[in-house]
Amino acid sequence: MPGGAIMERWTLRLSALVLALVMTGPAQAAEPDLSTMSAGARVAFTKAMPKGGELHNHISGGIFAETLLGWAVEDGLCVDVSTLALARPPCEGQNLRPVAEAMADEVLYSDILDSLSTRQPGFLDRSGHDQFFGVFGRIGAVGPARGGDRLATVMEDLAHQNTFYLEAMVTPQGAASAALGLKVGLKSDLSQMKAEIEAAGLAAVVDAAIAQTDVMEARAREVLACDTPNPRPGCQVTVRYLVQTTRIIPPEATFAQLQLGVALVQADRRWVGLQMVAPEDHPTALGNYRLHMEMVGFLTKQGHLAPAALHAGELTFDYAPPEHLRDHISQAVRIAGARRIGHGVALPHETDAEVLAAEMAQAGILIEVNLSSNEVILKFTPEDHPFAWFLERGIPVSLSTDDSGLLRIDLSHEYERAVAYGADYADLKRSARNALAFSFLAGEGLWSDPGQYRRPAPACRGQIGASEPRGGCAALVSSSDKAREQWRHEALLANFEAGFRGRSRR
Ligand SMILES: [Zn+2]
Numbered sequence: 001m002p003g004g005a006i007m008e009r010w011t012l013r014l015s016a017l018v019l020a021l022v023m024t025g026p027a028q029a030a031e032p033d034l035s036t037m038s039a040g041a042r043v044a045f046t047k048a049m050p051k052g053g054e055l056h057n058h059i060s061g062g063i064f065a066e067t068l069l070g071w072a073v074e075d076g077l078c079v080d081v082s083t084l085a086l087a088r089p090p091c092e093g094q095n096l097r098p099v100a101e102a103m104a105d106e107v108l109y110s111d112i113l114d115s116l117s118t119r120q121p122g123f124l125d126r127s128g129h130d131q132f133f134g135v136f137g138r139i140g141a142v143g144p145a146r147g148g149d150r151l152a153t154v155m156e157d158l159a160h161q162n163t164f165y166l167e168a169m170v171t172p173q174g175a176a177s178a179a180l181g182l183k184v185g186l187k188s189d190l191s192q193m194k195a196e197i198e199a200a201g202l203a204a205v206v207d208a209a210i211a212q213t214d215v216m217e218a219r220a221r222e223v224l225a226c227d228t229p230n231p232r233p234g235c236q237v238t239v240r241y242l243v244q245t246t247r248i249i250p251p252e253a254t255f256a257q258l259q260l261g262v263a264l265v266q267a268d269r270r271w272v273g274l275q276m277v278a279p280e281d282h283p284t285a286l287g288n289y290r291l292h293m294e295m296v297g298f299l300t301k302q303g304h305l306a307p308a309a310l311h312a313g314e315l316t317f318d319y320a321p322p323e324h325l326r327d328h329i330s331q332a333v334r335i336a337g338a339r340r341i342g343h344g345v346a347l348p349h350e351t352d353a354e355v356l357a358a359e360m361a362q363a364g365i366l367i368e369v370n371l372s373s374n375e376v377i378l379k380f381t382p383e384d385h386p387f388a389w390f391l392e393r394g395i396p397v398s399l400s401t402d403d404s405g406l407l408r409i410d411l412s413h414e415y416e417r418a419v420a421y422g423a424d425y426a427d428l429k430r431s432a433r434n435a436l437a438f439s440f441l442a443g444e445g446l447w448s449d450p451g452q453y454r455r456p457a458p459a460c461r462g463q464i465g466a467s468e469p470r471g472g473c474a475a476l477v478s479s480s481d482k483a484r485e486q487w488r489h490e491a492l493l494a495n496f497e498a499g500f501r502g503r504s505r506r
Pocket of ligand 1: 058402
């Protein structure tokens with residue numbers, strides 16, 4: 001046989017072998033295909049899968065209506081039966097009834113659940129957008145005193161989904177800080193405004209915010225029985241907070257809230273970053289958008305004093321004219337110095353969108369993706385949502401709920417939902433790791449290549465997924481909040497994957 005023919009035959013055999021390995025190699029064969037799973041199997045799978053953490057969770061919207069109503073009964077609140085909103089006592093007046101009494105009326109009870117969630121599309125002829133944002137006002141009577149109860153509820157729910165990190169959005173001393181801004185007034189010189197707010201008494205508001213955090217956490221630990229012999233699973237969830245500021249109040253008030261946020265992040269390690277909330281399409285938010293970005297960039301020194309995750313590009317033509325879809329995300333990234341973007345669904349509409357997408361992929365600016373929220377508020381479907389494009393362009397993403405209680409979902413649901421948007425298991429696994437690698441937790445991470453996860457930090461090579469870290473890796477894990485949470489996640493992930501790999505071999 002001529003040498004060339006032998007070579008050719010060997011090349012053919014080799015390619016066949018490579019092909020066989022690619023098709024049926026051990027890792028490939030065991031990788032679950034979520035798109036062909038039955039719905040039940042997919043739900044069970046995503047529920048059990050460790051999802052790392054949640055980076056976009058407004059705990060004010062994180063509570064199901066039934067739980068809120070339970071607290072409302074304990075607190076003696078009322079329902080306004082004309083607006084289907086909760087109200088403070090006394091329950092006097094034509095339309096006010098005690099919550100307990102209203103709940104006894106089956107039809108009224110069901111209407112109240114509809115009113116306090118988005119479960120009934122088109123309820124009272126409202127759009128999903130209006131129904132969603134309106135709920136916050138209708139549950140406002142369940143006041144900040146229930147902050148610890150809310151926190152405990154969200155922690156416990158995450159723990160039951162094999163997920164142990166939460167970056168919760170909370171508004172600390174929102175009215176007190178806004179009042180300082182209103183007192184000082186808007187100045188064209190941001191340095192001067194900052195100095196005057198400082199002089200007006202910001203330090204006392206920082207102290208009050210820290211005290212409020214202590215109270216909230218103590219209540220959450222009490223609810224979860226954390227300091228008893230039988231702590232609830234939720235006690236194992238590590239919590240950090242993002243300072244929510246409001247974009248629909250006068251800009252000097254927003255500025256003071258942001259200034260409080262930076263001071264709080266510097267004073268208290270539980271507070272790790274800033275956020276801006278309220279509808280981005282509100283006229284005040286649209287009108288002041290650029291000013292807000294300049295304020296964040298100025299106060300945080302573009303993220304160097306405190307990192308920011310910003311809702312940006314949560315817009316469609318239904319809610320804003322085209323000019324507002326062209327540059328909100330680029331301003332958040334380039335002017336404010338945001339390290340993460342909430343929603344970002346208008347990214348394809350931005351001027352030079354491909355350039356911006358490449359810049360975000362390169363700089364590792366993550367998009368917090370909230371699929372159900374986008375479906376309800378902005379009417380997105382898997383066919384027109386840019387999720388797959390984010391992945392194609394290499395922009396890091398992490399799935400989150402936004403407001404699980406209002407939307408009546410959980411984090412696992414979002415992972416399950418992502419399959420309809422084209423995500424495979426590798427995408428979900430990356431989303432979970434991103435939730436820790438792109439968190440604002442302090443310290444060095446466990447990975448040299450966040451977003452890729454091929455190269456562990458040198459000290460931890462060959463150890464990822466083991467039960468206990470050794471040597472330099474043990475030192476990293478014990479000294480870094482981020483590495484500690486990542487280590488825990490990798491151990492859970494290894495255990496989870498061993499489970500389905502074991503099943504697939506049988
Ligand atoms: Zn949000």
